[in-house]
Amino acid sequence: MKLANKKMAVLTAASLVISSAVATGAISSANAATKVLNFYHDKNGWDVRFNAVSVGLKDGIGVTLKPSTYADTTLYQNTLNQATKTGKGPDLLTWWSGYRMVDGAKGGMFADISDVWRDAIAKGDVSKDLQKQFMVGNKTYAIPNGVSYWPMFYNKKKFAEWGLKVPTTWAEFEAVCAAIKAKGVTPLTASVDGAWPSFIWFEQLLISQDPKLYLDLTSNKIKYTDPKVVEVFNIWKGMIDKGWFTPGDTSFFGEEAVKLINKGTMIPVGTWNNSAFSDTGGLVGGKDYDAFVIPNINPALKTQSIIVEAGAIGALAKGKNLATSKKALREWLKFPVQAIWADASGDGVPNPKVPVADPVIKGLSKYVATNKVNQIQRYWESGPVPLIEGGVVILGAFMLGNKTVAQTTTELAALADKEWAAWTKKYGK
Amino acid sequence: MSQKQRVGVTTYLFFIPAILCVLAILLYPVGKTIYLSFTDSEGLLPPVFIGFDNYQNFINDPVLRATLTNVLIWTIATLVLPVFIGLLIANVVSGVKGSAVYRMIFLLPYVLSGVAVGALWFNIFETEGLLNSFLVSVGLESWVNSWLLYYPQNTLSMIIAATWASTGLVVVLFTVGIQNVPLQTVEAATLDGANSWVLFWKIIWPQLKYIRAVVIGTALANSLRTFDIVWVMTGGGPSRTSETLAVTMYREAFLLNRYGYGSAIAVFLMILVTTISILALRGGLKKEATL
Numbered sequence: 254m255k256l257a258n259k260k261m262a263v264l265t266a267a268s269l270v271i272s273s274a275v276a277t278g279a280i281s282s283a284n285a286a287t288k289v290l291n292f293y294h295d296k297n298g299w300d301v302r303f304n305a306v307s308v309g310l311k312d313g314i315g316v317t318l319k320p321s322t323y324a325d326t327t328l329y330q331n332t333l334n335q336a337t338k339t340g341k342g343p344d345l346l347t348w349w350s351g352y353r354m355v356d357g358a359k360g361g362m363f364a365d366i367s368d369v370w371r372d373a374i375a376k377g378d379v380s381k382d383l384q385k386q387f388m389v390g391n392k393t394y395a396i397p398n399g400v401s402y403w404p405m406f407y408n409k410k411k412f413a414e415w416g417l418k419v420p421t422t423w424a425e426f427e428a429v430c431a432a433i434k435a436k437g438v439t440p441l442t443a444s445v446d447g448a449w450p451s452f453i454w455f456e457q458l459l460i461s462q463d464p465k466l467y468l469d470l471t472s473n474k475i476k477y478t479d480p481k482v483v484e485v486f487n488i489w490k491g492m493i494d495k496g497w498f499t500p501g502d503t504s505f506f507g508e509e510a511v512k513l514i515n516k517g518t519m520i521p522v523g524t525w526n527n528s529a530f531s532d533t534g535g536l537v538g539g540k541d542y543d544a545f546v547i548p549n550i551n552p553a554l555k556t557q558s559i560i561v562e563a564g565a566i567g568a569l570a571k572g573k574n575l576a577t578s579k580k581a582l583r584e585w586l587k588f589p590v591q592a593i594w595a596d597a598s599g600d601g602v603p604n605p606k607v608p609v610a611d612p613v614i615k616g617l618s619k620y621v622a623t624n625k626v627n628q629i630q631r632y633w634e635s636g637p638v639p640l641i642e643g644g645v646v647i648l649g650a651f652m653l654g655n656k657t658v659a660q661t662t663t664e665l666a667a668l669a670d671k672e673w674a675a676w677t678k679k680y681g682k
Numbered sequence: 683m684s685q686k687q688r689v690g691v692t693t694y695l696f697f698i699p700a701i702l703c704v705l706a707i708l709l710y711p712v713g714k715t716i717y718l719s720f721t722d723s724e725g726l727l728p729p730v731f732i733g734f735d736n737y738q739n740f741i742n743d744p745v746l747r748a749t750l751t752n753v754l755i756w757t758i759a760t761l762v763l764p765v766f767i768g769l770l771i772a773n774v775v776s777g778v779k780g781s782a783v784y785r786m787i788f789l790l791p792y793v794l795s796g797v798a799v800g801a802l803w804f805n806i807f808e809t810e811g812l813l814n815s816f817l818v819s820v821g822l823e824s825w826v827n828s829w830l831l832y833y834p835q836n837t838l839s840m841i842i843a844a845t846w847a848s849t850g851l852v853v854v855l856f857t858v859g860i861q862n863v864p865l866q867t868v869e870a871a872t873l874d875g876a877n878s879w880v881l882f883w884k885i886i887w888p889q890l891k892y893i894r895a896v897v898i899g900t901a902l903a904n905s906l907r908t909f910d911i912v913w914v915m916t917g918g919g920p921s922r923t924s925e926t927l928a929v930t931m932y933r934e935a936f937l938l939n940r941y942g943y944g945s946a947i948a949v950f951l952m953i954l955v956t957t958i959s960i961l962a963l964r965g966g967l968k969k970e971a972t973l
Contacts, residue, residue, distance in 0.1 A: 328936075502809050
């Protein structure tokens with residue numbers, strides 16, 4: 254019995270040692286032998302796009318991507334927080350630009366890739382203006398994961414059927430909404446589903462009223478209780494009261510987006526959703542549907558403004574293949590890969606040398622360039638995370654009629670005071 | 683050392699892997715959570731000890747009142763509804779021909795994950811969902827509502843979903859309890875002229891004491907830490923109106939990366955669940971023991 258116990262103990266210990274040694278060895282040899290980069294992202298359904306990029310990277314530098322999708326963004330963020338400490342997990346990862354990068358940059362999540370940007374700018378592969386969205390201090394931590402405008406998508410055939418034209422003034426825009434409503438169709442999407450979409454109309458109405466107002470508000474130069482901000486809320490409230498918005502639990506992605514636009518509802522959303530209409534819905538861009546820049550509310554403004562979103566792709570600072578990861582990011586910004594991305598995503602790309610093929614994006618890009626439309630960073634990336642996350646909750650309550658304009662602006666102002674103070678205490682101004 | 687002692691030592695050595703597993707998997711996370719609750723941990727930067735600040739902030743958090751109210755509603759509703767409905771169904775199907783099939787049908791929703799249940803019922807309750815479509819089809823347009831967008835109807839809608847999912851297990855447990863009631867006792871009571879009502883309250887109900895304690899204890903613990911269905915169906919919203927303690931904890935810790943604050947809520951939740959569960963189990967068993 255004693256001997257049997259001893260034997261079992263030895264066998265157990267030996268098997269543990271052997272299995273851990275085998276596992277460690279397997280991981281080490283896999284890292285040494287391959288040029289495959291683990292690529293983590295939370296963009297559902299985008300593996301096709303990333304696999305296409307992988308082919309481009311393989312052709313260019315002999316490196317491929319192994320994409321892993323996280324369906325839940327919260328889980329994704331926390332997985333990467335852990336990976337930041339251990340260095341295990343991804344080599345490359347998607348993230349968000351602006352304020353949402355700061356914690357990761359300060360906390361050691363992202364590798365400094367300032368040299369990648371320096372070279373790309375020198376070769377004309379990317380603009381210096383865009384770089385600012387990926388900088389924390391004087392270092393740059395990510396490349397753009399496409400460049401998406403936030404226009405208004407609309408059903409071109411329905412517009413023709415109903416005798417409507419693309420609005421160029423706010424009065425025309427209101428007339429279009431009223432006409433669609435009269436046809437028994439809800440004219441505009443709005444949603445609080447998942448909380449975040451509540452900022453869409455908030456930012457849009459602010460930049461349509463006065464882009465400087467939006468920039469001052471998001472940089473904490475003015476308060477949410479400022480009379481000009483209150484005025485925008487009143488305009489928004491008027492639109493809500495007219496029944497122009499879809500119910501708060503409306504989803505406007507994928508097939509849901511197709512259903513909405515087929516009915517004739519207009520959808521203000523990033524051009525990353527363009528493929529939902531063309532690929533998922535089988536609609537022909539420029540013929541069945543199109544997009545326009547939402548007109549200014551204030552007729553005194555000389556130029557229009559549009560929200561621009563640039564997602565981020567960074568390299569894990571403690572990643573085991575950091576040199577290869579930086580090489581891949583460098584290649585990612587070059588023409589061949591950018592052209593692949595433009596084709597696969599049906600969206601805009603940061604490299605100006607890449608011709609835009611998609612008719613909707615092409616038309617929009619041309620309009621933005623010709624009319625010198627102001628390109629403004631999205632609200633989601635324009636402030637400390639707790640302020641934005643708390644802000645969308647309050648905005649959602651306003652949208653559902655649970656808070657008045659005065660309550661909403663007062664609560665937002667109090668939240669901004671608290672979170673900007675916390676931010677300043679943490680990182681300075 | 684005698685042979686007996688050596689055997690004893692060897693025996694204890696075999697406990698070590700199991701003890702290490704318990705320490706690593708169960709106790710370490712609890713200890714780490716308690717430690718983090720006294721820090722300002724935000725995940726990436728080293729945590730700084732801040733004493734009871736997180737607990738103080740939690741007590742002063744304006745969301746706390748709404749959250750605790752929701753927990754109370756969930757606890758009462760998910761205790762009363764599944765237990766009552768489960769007991770009713772168990773009583774009705776027991777002894778009926780093909781009762782095993784009925785039990786299986788009622789148990790089916792229980793095997794679904796909370797996420798699947800949430801997704802399923804979201805499609806029913808959303809504004810453009812099945813329930814409203816049905817109401818329109820039967821001419822009840824005036825009843826059409828945005829069920830998940832307003833409080834407290836959103837919480838009540840989710841409780842219906844949770845009841846649907848959890849009643850099956852209660853049916854099975856109570857059925858087992860009812861089947862274990864000695865047939866002779868039932869027959870004797872019947873011969874003495876006991877009607878169905880008397881039979882149930884005087885004979886069956888007292889003999890379900892242990893099963894009842896388990897059912898109530900489980901239902902209490904589950905309701906106090908309700909998370910998945912709420913997270914999937916409303917995310918705790920709109921405007922945080924349908925948050926439960928577990929959702930608040932998740933939001934703070936994982937959405938806002940306030941691990942320290944989230945840990946404080948987790949510790950509070952752990953104490954609450956443990957205390958109420960112990961009290962409920964002890965109270966239930968003690969009460970029955972005197973019968």
